[in-house]
Amino acid sequence: MNCIGEPISWLRLERFALGGGDVAIRDHVATCAACRHCLDEIERDVVALPPLVVPAKRRRWWKLALPIAGALAAAAVLLLVLRPRPHQEGFASVKGLGEVQLDVVRERGGVIREDVRTFAPGDRFKVIVTCPPARPVWLDVAVVEAGARSADYPLAPTRIVCGNRIVVPGAFTVTGDKPNRVCARFAIAGEPARLLPAATDACITLRPDQ
Amino acid sequence: MEPASDPQTAYRAYGPALVRKAERLLRSREDAIDVVHALFADLIPRWSKDVDLPYLYRAVTNRCLNVVRDRGTRARLLEREQQAAAPVGRVRLDEHIVGVGLIAALADRLDEGHLEVLVARFVDDMTQDEIAEQLGVSRKTVGRRLERIRDEVIALRAEAAG
Numbered sequence: 001m002n003c004i005g006e007p008i009s010w011l012r013l014e015r016f017a018l019g020g021g022d023v024a025i026r027d028h029v030a031t032c033a034a035c036r037h038c039l040d041e042i043e044r045d046v047v048a049l050p051p052l053v054v055p056a057k058r059r060r061w062w063k064l065a066l067p068i069a070g071a072l073a074a075a076a077v078l079l080l081v082l083r084p085r086p087h088q089e090g091f092a093s094v095k096g097l098g099e100v101q102l103d104v105v106r107e108r109g110g111v112i113r114e115d116v117r118t119f120a121p122g123d124r125f126k127v128i129v130t131c132p133p134a135r136p137v138w139l140d141v142a143v144v145e146a147g148a149r150s151a152d153y154p155l156a157p158t159r160i161v162c163g164n165r166i167v168v169p170g171a172f173t174v175t176g177d178k179p180n181r182v183c184a185r186f187a188i189a190g191e192p193a194r195l196l197p198a199a200t201d202a203c204i205t206l207r208p209d210q
Numbered sequence: 211m212e213p214a215s216d217p218q219t220a221y222r223a224y225g226p227a228l229v230r231k232a233e234r235l236l237r238s239r240e241d242a243i244d245v246v247h248a249l250f251a252d253l254i255p256r257w258s259k260d261v262d263l264p265y266l267y268r269a270v271t272n273r274c275l276n277v278v279r280d281r282g283t284r285a286r287l288l289e290r291e292q293q294a295a296a297p298v299g300r301v302r303l304d305e306h307i308v309g310v311g312l313i314a315a316l317a318d319r320l321d322e323g324h325l326e327v328l329v330a331r332f333v334d335d336m337t338q339d340e341i342a343e344q345l346g347v348s349r350k351t352v353g354r355r356l357e358r359i360r361d362e363v364i365a366l367r368a369e370a371a372g
Contacts, residue, residue, distance in 0.1 A: 007301055009336040010234070011267055011344075014227035018263075047226035049243065052250050054218055 003034040010038070017042045092202035094186045097137060101130040102184040102202035103165070119174040120209045126171045127155070129184055129202070131162035138187040139168060142197050146178040150196070157191040179207045213262040217254045224263050225250070228270045234333055235274040237290050237310060245273045264344055271329045272322075278310060279317045288314065301335045303363060308332035312363070319362050323347075327355040 008016075008025050016025045017039065029036045090102050105114050107124040119125070127141050139158055142151040154172030174180050182204050183197035197203055214220030225246055232242035249269055253261065277283055287310045302308075308328065317325060323345075330341045338356070342349040 006337060007335045009340055010231060010334050011264065011336065011340070014230070015263060018223065018227070042227075042230065045226065045230060047229045047239075047243070049221065049225045049229070050247055052218060052221045052247065052254075054216075054254055 004032045008032075008035045008038075013039050013042055090202055090204045092186075092200055094131075094200060096188050097135060097162075097186055098132040100132075100184070100186055100202050102182070102204055103128045103130075104182060104204060104206070105167075107171075117204060117206055118209045119180070119206045121175060122173070124171045124173055125182070125206070127168040127182070127184060128165050129160070129168060130164050130166070131186065133163045135162040135188075136160070137162055138189075138191050140185050140187075140192045140194065141168065141172070142181075142183045142185065142194070142201075143172065143174065144181045144183070144197060145176055146180070151183075151194070153194055174206055177208050179205050181205055213260055215259060217250055217257050220261060220266070221250045224266055227263065228266055231267060231334065232270050232274050235271075235310065235313070235329065236277060236287060238287075241277065245270060245277065249273055267334070268326070268344060271326055271334075275313075275317065275322070275325050275329065278314050284310075284314050301332055303332050304360070312366075315366055316359065316362055319366075320359065324355050324358055327352055328359050331356060 005028075008028055012020075012022065012025060013035070016022050029039050092100055092102075094100050103114065104117075105112055105126045105128060106116050106119070107126070108120065108122070114128075129139065131137060136159060139160055140153060141155045142153055144151045155168065155170040158169055160166050160168065168184075174182075181197060183201040184203075185192040185197070185201045187193075214223055228246045228249070229239065229242045232245045233239050236242055236245070249266070253269075278287060290310075303312075313325070313328065313333075316328060320328070326345060327341055330336045330344060331338075336344065338349050338352045341352045345352070
């Protein structure tokens with residue numbers, strides 16, 4: 001059995017059988033026995049296909065890892081920014097002012113040293129502070145002996161203009177055989193209250209010479 | 211005809227057509243079903259919305275050609291072809307129906323592009339225009355490939371006769 005003209009391809013016949021509605025094919029198979037036979041074959045045929053198992057979509061590991069890595073990175077940054085900083089000797093953060101630093105200079109027998117944290121009878125200490133420049137602030141210095149429930153205030157509260165290594169007027173001595181905490185309390189509005197030193201004060205420890 | 215949105219839908223809609231196509235080449239429904247099922251199983255992880263019947267038709271051609279090229283299965287295919295009823299021949303190559311035997315012989319002489327044209331023209335009965343559209347080549351290229359196929363067939367017959 002031969003086609004009367006150009007045979008309709010199997011692909012076009014299959015598409016027609018699937019509901020393609022091609023008028024040219026309909027007209028052709030109406031007159032061509034060979035192609036009609038092929039179309040009949042397609043329409044009569046029953047194919048028993050085995051089931052196609054489509055596995056459930058698994059997220060690729062990197063698709064899962066990316067958001068997790070992002071979240072971890074964000075958490076790390078937050079921790080870095082928000083973590084409570086360990087109190088560093090001599091430094092404090094004062095609300096409304098910023099980071100401040102306390103240091104002392106010791107004068108012993110006419111020798112002045114900045115790098116010491118020990119005392120002996122007769123030593124004189126001067127307080128040096130560093131705070132954000134060009135801010136006038138009030139400053140008070142407290143000295144607390146280890147174990148004491150009250151502080152000494154060897155210097156009068158003073159008003160300074162902030163800057164690098166500002167020398168606070170006056171000097172004081174430290175006595176006894178226990179360590180002493182020397183703290184600087186800053187205040188913007190007026191003289192700071194004379195309370196026991198707190199975490200917001202910048203403090204250093206002076207230890208007696210061995 | 212719209213491409214199928216997912217492998218299951220395409221398998222149900224186009225699977226039978228693809229099995230019939232593979233069966234014309236392989237002369238075995240069982241092997242044809244295996245080819246089509248394996249094709250869909252492979253396509254699942256990289257399924258694209260652009261997959262339509264012509265694309266799958268071409269994919270089945272390539273899979274069947276791989277089976278024919280395999281020398282282990284070729285003998286079985288040739289034996290099966292001799293036992294099977296003659297296919298309905300509509301497009302012939304020099305008055306001969308193109309079967310597995312000829313495709314297998316030409317598979318050793320022609321590249322993939324020529325074999326695709328061979329199957330499209332003499333197994334799927336496509337016109338040269340359809341082949342050009344299906345393969346994404348010019349009609350002139352299709353014509354050139356058909357000429358080459360004819361030359362190879364003539365050479366094969368001359369070798370067989372001599």
